Every structure is written in structure tokens, then in C-alpha cells.
Amino acid sequence: MKHNFNNQNSLIQSGINLFYTNDGSVGLYNPEIDDIFHSVYGAREEAETKFIRPLNFSKNFSSKDKIRVLDICYGIGYNTKALLKRLIQANYKGKISIDILEYNKELVLLSPFINDTYFNKYPEISYILLYNLCTCLNDENFELNDYINNRSLRKFISPFYRSFNKKYKQVTYTRKPKIKQKAFLHNIYYHCISQRHKIPVKHFKFNKIKIKPYFDDARITVKALKVQYDIIFLDAFTPTKLPTLWSLQFFKELYRLINDDGMLVTYSNSAAVRHAMIDAGFCVGKVLDNTGRNSGTVAAKRIELIENKLSDYDIGLLETSAGIYYLDENLEKPAKKILDEHLNRKKHLNLKSSTQYKKDYLQIMEKNNNG
Ligand SMILES: C[S@@+](CC[C@H](N)C(=O)[O-])C[C@H]1O[C@@H](n2cnc3c(N)ncnc32)[C@H](O)[C@@H]1O
Structure with a gap:
């Protein structure tokens, strides 16, 4: 837009x-x-x-x-x-x-x-x-x-x-x-x-x-931090535009930095982000707005802190092409390189698209409801 x-x-x-x-x-x-x-x-x-x-x-x-x-x-x-x-x-x-x-x-x-x-x-x-x-x-x-x-x-x-x-x-x-x-x-x-x-x-x-x-690239700061946090806010730009703070490796650092009873909150409800959080060790849930719509994600080490668990639909989405996460091995790649490599992996893995997944899911639901 x-x-x-x-x-x-x-x-x-x-x-x-x-x-x-x-x-x-x-x-x-x-x-x-x-x-x-x-x-x-x-x-x-x-x-x-x-x-x-x-x-x-x-x-x-x-x-x-x-x-x-x-x-x-x-x-x-x-x-x-x-x-x-x-x-x-x-x-x-x-x-x-x-x-x-x-x-x-x-x-x-x-x-x-x-x-x-x-x-x-x-x-x-x-x-x-x-x-x-x-x-x-x-x-x-x-x-x-x-x-x-x-x-x-x-x-x-x-x-x-x-x-x-x-x-x-x-x-x-x-x-x-x-x-x-x-x-x-x-x-x-x-x-x-x-x-x-x-x-x-x-x-x-x-x-x-x-x-x-x-005042530095958050990836550099995060690698150097030693303390543990109770609350982490992650408010980076949209992952598809600037993936640098949404990679698996970045979430691994955040996992290291969060307390056992701490919570990470973000506005993103991207499947790629949730998948990376889960593979980094987090329990992941969704944030719902007043109307019950998805408006973000929470992650924690303890499942008891997750109020709204991911649904079967959300979990299935992680295995589609939309759930392929970003990789940034040493937390220093330029954004463009992360995006290019991500695109290549998508092509190579050739997973079901999220649109097809949604169609199939609705069909199965309809069948189950009818019979
Ligand atoms: C979506 S805005 C966040 C808005 C913010 N929470 C507020 O209340 O104004 C993203 C912010 O992240 C900063 N930023 C983006 N990439 C960064 C990085 N790698 N390290 C540190 N800051 C970064 C940008 O300068 C921008 O201010």
C-alpha cells in the first residue's frame, strides 16, 4: 500500500x-x-x-x-x-x-x-x-x-x-x-x-x-546481553519487508534472555514467525482482539502463561510454505540476503501454499460437519 x-x-x-x-x-x-x-x-x-x-x-x-x-x-x-x-x-x-x-x-x-x-x-x-x-x-x-x-x-x-x-x-x-x-x-x-x-x-x-x-542493531545488542527479562516487546517492521529481527537465530537469543516466567509479545501473527519461535523453544499462543480476531502472538517458556493456544488450523499453517521461517546464522546478514535465501528455500521445499491449505481445511471441516 x-x-x-x-x-x-x-x-x-x-x-x-x-x-x-x-x-x-x-x-x-x-x-x-x-x-x-x-x-x-x-x-x-x-x-x-x-x-x-x-x-x-x-x-x-x-x-x-x-x-x-x-x-x-x-x-x-x-x-x-x-x-x-x-x-x-x-x-x-x-x-x-x-x-x-x-x-x-x-x-x-x-x-x-x-x-x-x-x-x-x-x-x-x-x-x-x-x-x-x-x-x-x-x-x-x-x-x-x-x-x-x-x-x-x-x-x-x-x-x-x-x-x-x-x-x-x-x-x-x-x-x-x-x-x-x-x-x-x-x-x-x-x-x-x-x-x-x-x-x-x-x-x-x-x-x-x-x-x-x-543505540545499535538489536541483533548486536541482544547477542551481548546477559540479564534475563520478564517482559520482551518485539515491535520490528513487517517480517516480509525487514526480516532481520524475526529469524530463528534471533528467537533463540530471546529464548536465552527470557525468564522462566517471562513473556514475549509481538503484533505479528505470521506463521513463519510463530514457527521460528516454536523451533527456538518457546510455547506460543495468539493474541485476540475484542472481536476475537488474531492481533498478535505471545511466547513464553511456560505453557501456563499462554492464554489462547494455537488452534489446529494455526498449527497446520506452520507446515505450509507460509510457515517457512527466516535464517540468519550469525545474526549479521543484510536483510536482502535473508529475504533472497528465504525465497530460494521456499522454491526448493515447494510446500503447500497457505491458500491451498485454507481451502483444503475448509473442505474437511465442511465434510465433518455434514456427516
Ligand atoms: C515498527 S517500528 C516500532 C515502533 C515503536 N515501537 C514505537 O512505539 O514507536 C520499528 C522500529 O525498529 C527500529 N529498528 C528496525 N530494525 C532495527 C534493528 N535491527 N535494530 C534496532 N532497531 C531497529 C526502527 O528504527 C523503528 O523505530
Whole structure:
């Protein structure tokens, strides 16, 4: 599908387009790979229904003293933000650490400022991000201030921050130009918590939340990680467009990194993805939306964590050509090579197509029903 987004609304460095989704939150579109980052129906809504609801937080996580999260493909952070909202709502008292994997630094730095519609009710979410980002940044090579005050981008910034240029000038921090971005975030953070939003911030213990960004190819970061996670979000681009984070080998790494009672959640319900997860060792189930339709996949080491098991139909689909997964032996192949090799394997294996499988399956069902 071709999208007709306005080029003027592009991010300065990466050329990614911004637009408003139907729930009033900002979404992104990558013209280079012709893929949207967020559903046009609602970026915020999508994170809450596809990534947070399947966790069943009150049952599976609320009693833990500490929750470790791996947010793969953070983008502008909707999944992390939606989780923070859930933690605030649940009045969660334990510690949280969130490792965010995203190779586009521009997006991560902009994430506290983007109009995600959380700010009015949950300003803490933005402050938590600011607080954590300003403690881990060094010498960034772009001016955040330019984005917030850029004419075509301003409309995508939270209304509260749009007026911040003037306020920022009043609190200008002039020590070392090298640490300007850090100082900028720092200033905003302290300005915010010391002025308008004292009350909500007081109720939430910031020092219990640690967010650490890794600005690299997630495959490189994942290989180097040693800790185990309770929650893993996987929000990579569509597998058929960018298969790098959907290979069997990548899921094997995630299996190594997940706790025995941890959960991995993704929006994808591709048979190739589910098959790779299963062969990597995971128990796999589906996420159903309000209308009972497939809207993603959950994977865990323990079957008890899987609420909606795969049906016989879903399991059969894994053995068709649609269930042939991507291979990336050393986790370093270019996307094109992974796709080409995948196509060759498909041709070579010559399995039943998913369309034929569906037809045959319906026929068998009909026969069984009739007799
Ligand atoms: C579909 S978007 C995710 C949207 C995101 N969760 C959000 O809330 O904005 C995919 C993101 O993954 C990032 N990405 C894609 N491949 C990556 C890789 N190999 N390593 C790290 N980040 C990657 C892209 O820059 C993009 O921000």
C-alpha cells in the first residue's frame, strides 16, 4: 500500500514522516522501506491493546518485586509508555528496569516530547523518559531544540513542550557545549518537576525506574546481553519487508534472555514467525482482539502463561510454505540476503501454499460437519 504523507513533516535526520493517527496520537511512516511504524487507527491504542493487554499484568506481574523489560524496536516508545501507564495505574511499588533497543537515536531523543496523548493525564511518563535519557546521553550531534521549534514538526510535539523554547531560554545552561543535549533534557526535566507538575510527580518514585537505551542493531545488542527479562516487546517492521529481527537465530537469543516466567509479545501473527519461535523453544499462543480476531502472538517458556493456544488450523499453517521461517546464522546478514535465501528455500521445499491449505481445511471441516 502506498502512503501519501507530506514530506515536509519529515524528521530532520532520518526523513521519517510524522502523521496523526485516529486516536489523536502521533504515528510514523518510513518511506524508505514503505512501512508504517504505527497503525493509522491509533498508535497509542495499538500499544495498549497489542502489547500491554496480552501481558495480563495484574495476574502475571503485579506481585513481582522487580520487573525487567526489553523493548526491542523502541521507536518513539509507545510500548514502554503504555507499560509505564499500566504501572502507574496499578500503583506498582517494585523496581523496574527497561532496556530499549533502537538504532535510530533521533527517535529515542524525541520520544518524551512527541504528542502521544499521555501528557495531560500522565505527565510522569514523559518525565521518567527525560530523567533517564538525560542521565545517559553524551555528545549528541543534533539540536533537540530545533525539532521542538521546527515549523512543520511543532504540531507533532506535546502542547506542553511547544511553548518550551521561551521557558528553556530562561533556564539556559551554558557550561559545556559538548553536553548541550544532556543539559537541555536536564533543564526541561528539572523545570517541569519544579514548576507545574509537582503533585503527580511526588506520588511516583522515579528512582525505582531505570531506562537504558542501546543505540545499535538489536541483533548486536541482544547477542551481548546477559540479564534475563520478564517482559520482551518485539515491535520490528513487517517480517516480509525487514526480516532481520524475526529469524530463528534471533528467537533463540530471546529464548536465552527470557525468564522462566517471562513473556514475549509481538503484533505479528505470521506463521513463519510463530514457527521460528516454536523451533527456538518457546510455547506460543495468539493474541485476540475484542472481536476475537488474531492481533498478535505471545511466547513464553511456560505453557501456563499462554492464554489462547494455537488452534489446529494455526498449527497446520506452520507446515505450509507460509510457515517457512527466516535464517540468519550469525545474526549479521543484510536483510536482502535473508529475504533472497528465504525465497530460494521456499522454491526448493515447494510446500503447500497457505491458500491451498485454507481451502483444503475448509473442505474437511465442511465434510465433518455434514456427516
Ligand atoms: C515498527 S517500528 C516500532 C515502533 C515503536 N515501537 C514505537 O512505539 O514507536 C520499528 C522500529 O525498529 C527500529 N529498528 C528496525 N530494525 C532495527 C534493528 N535491527 N535494530 C534496532 N532497531 C531497529 C526502527 O528504527 C523503528 O523505530
